[in-house]
Amino acid sequence: MDALTALLLLVHLIPVSTAKNGASSKSRKRIMPDPVTEPPGTDPVYEALLYCNIPSVAERSMEGHAPHHFKLVSVHVFIRHGDRYPLYVIPKTKRPEIDCTLVANRKPYHPKLDAFVSHMLKGSGASFESPLHSLPLFPNHPLCEMGELTQTGVVQHLQNGQLLRDIYLKKHKLLPNDWSTDQLYLETTGKSRTLQSGLALLYGFLPDFDWKKIYFRHQPSALFCSGNCYCPVRNQYLEKEQRRQYLLRLKNSQLERAYGEMAKIVDVPTKQLRAANPIDSMLCHFCHNVSFPCTRNGCIDMEHFRVIKTHQIEDERERREKKLYLGYALLGAHPILNQTIGRMQRAAEGRKEETFALYSAHDVTLSPVLSALGLTEARFPRFAARLIFELWQDGEKPREHSVRILYNGVDVTFHTSFCQDYHRRSPKPMCPLENLVRFVRRDMFVALGSSSTNYYDACHREGF
Numbered sequence: 001m002d003a004l005t006a007l008l009l010l011v012h013l014i015p016v017s018t019a020k021n022g023a024s025s026k027s028r029k030r031i032m033p034d035p036v037t038e039p040p041g042t043d044p045v046y047e048a049l050l051y052c053n054i055p056s057v058a059e060r061s062m063e064g065h066a067p068h069h070f071k072l073v074s075v076h077v078f079i080r081h082g083d084r085y086p087l088y089v090i091p092k093t094k095r096p097e098i099d100c101t102l103v104a105n106r107k108p109y110h111p112k113l114d115a116f117v118s119h120m121l122k123g124s125g126a127s128f129e130s131p132l133h134s135l136p137l138f139p140n141h142p143l144c145e146m147g148e149l150t151q152t153g154v155v156q157h158l159q160n161g162q163l164l165r166d167i168y169l170k171k172h173k174l175l176p177n178d179w180s181t182d183q184l185y186l187e188t189t190g191k192s193r194t195l196q197s198g199l200a201l202l203y204g205f206l207p208d209f210d211w212k213k214i215y216f217r218h219q220p221s222a223l224f225c226s227g228n229c230y231c232p233v234r235n236q237y238l239e240k241e242q243r244r245q246y247l248l249r250l251k252n253s254q255l256e257r258a259y260g261e262m263a264k265i266v267d268v269p270t271k272q273l274r275a276a277n278p279i280d281s282m283l284c285h286f287c288h289n290v291s292f293p294c295t296r297n298g299c300i301d302m303e304h305f306r307v308i309k310t311h312q313i314e315d316e317r318e319r320r321e322k323k324l325y326l327g328y329a330l331l332g333a334h335p336i337l338n339q340t341i342g343r344m345q346r347a348a349e350g351r352k353e354e355t356f357a358l359y360s361a362h363d364v365t366l367s368p369v370l371s372a373l374g375l376t377e378a379r380f381p382r383f384a385a386r387l388i389f390e391l392w393q394d395g396e397k398p399r400e401h402s403v404r405i406l407y408n409g410v411d412v413t414f415h416t417s418f419c420q421d422y423h424r425r426s427p428k429p430m431c432p433l434e435n436l437v438r439f440v441r442r443d444m445f446v447a448l449g450s451s452s453t454n455y456y457d458a459c460h461r462e463g464f
Contacts, residue, residue, distance in 0.1 A: 080384060
């Protein structure tokens with residue numbers, strides 16, 4: 001059996017008799033290339049499967065790994081919401097029939113799912129920053145609404161929370177049993193899927209989910225830029241990046257042919273089909289093992305999916321090479337990284353507030369942060385992706401603090417632009433906190449190639 005067939009079997013996309021060689025689930029948990037377990041070339045179906053992040057056996061992770069004399073001081077978690085229903089509909093086709101109620105006898109399942117639902121039903125008086133209090137606390141529509149979190153998405157984050165609880169609470173005692181509200185910092189955008197993902201992770205993470213202690217702040221911007229969102233130069237970088245995307249698409253005759261075929265199938269102009277971003281809906285079909293839509297003119301098929309997904313991968317590759325996105329990412333990620341190092345510095349000084357921070361966010365939140373950190377080989381954020389910053393104190397030198405950065409359980413600290421050189425010079429398994437602080441306060445602006453020394457000047461510099 002070839003590797004692609006084995007991968008398809010994992011989500012039952014093709015029926016065959018019992019396999020002799022099943023594909024290892026461990027191969028689906030990498031973010032950096034692994035020549036042993038990954039296909040020899042870029043396989044769009046394999047990449048799509050990674051993106052789905054279908055809950056399976058407990059994954060191996062490197063969170064919380066440190067020499068015995070190091071003490072964990074604080075943890076800062078950035079997540080993408082879990083699996084969701086599409087944001088777009090393919091014109092003139094039936095929406096995929098996905099049930100967004102949470103039920104015990106449907107896969108994927110988590111042992112805490114029933115208790116999670118019961119607990120959310122008691123949260124009608126939860127104290128959240130406006131307008132979050134108007135959002136539902138868990139998904140509950142028999143036919144999902146657009147963008148709604150699915151049962152898969154809830155299970156993904158219950159699983160994330162359980163994993164982090166075993167490491168950070170049971171092993172490292174990050175929070176005391178009588179933890180208080182001010183030891184958590186919780187922030188989410190105003191979408192139900194991000195609030196619900198955050199609640200699912202917290203329910204899996206906290207030993208005592210007490211509604212009186214849970215307070216989510218509302219973040220209006222997907223960049224989590226708070227009061228620092230106005231940045232004209234960032235927007236100019238984004239416009240140039242969007243132009244690059246457009247020109248790459250024009251050059252891809254295979255992609256245009258696929259869009260043309262799909263437009264004929266659904267009987268709309270190609271321009272209208274393209275504007276409906278069909279890959280968003282097709283990924284939902286793929287991740288949930290639902291057949292692609294058909295009309296009397298034919299069916300959208302796996303080859304169309306493969307062509308569009310391949311173009312996405314090529315687009316990411318060119319994006320890294322042209323580096324226009326990097327300019328956008330450095331300015332887009334600066335406010336949230338600056339906020340994070342401020343929290344870390346206060347924790348290093350001995351402050352006990354905001355020991356655990358959680359940002360429940362989107363792919364467009366995590367992607368700029370990953371790029372800004374220099375993690376060029378990191379895959380595009382999958383459903384329920386997690387990016388974690390750990391702050392550690394050296395027990396032998398208590399004044400020294402170090403950071404570890406992990407993406408989906410993989411230690412990527414020494415892949416970051418600010419810690420690659422340190423890794424070559426030092427045997428320590430972590431990066432000094434000062435390196436991260438210096439990167440955010442100074443080197444991010446140097447990387448832009450400008451003389452600016454602060455965020456405001458970098459955002460408003462003339463002649464860009």
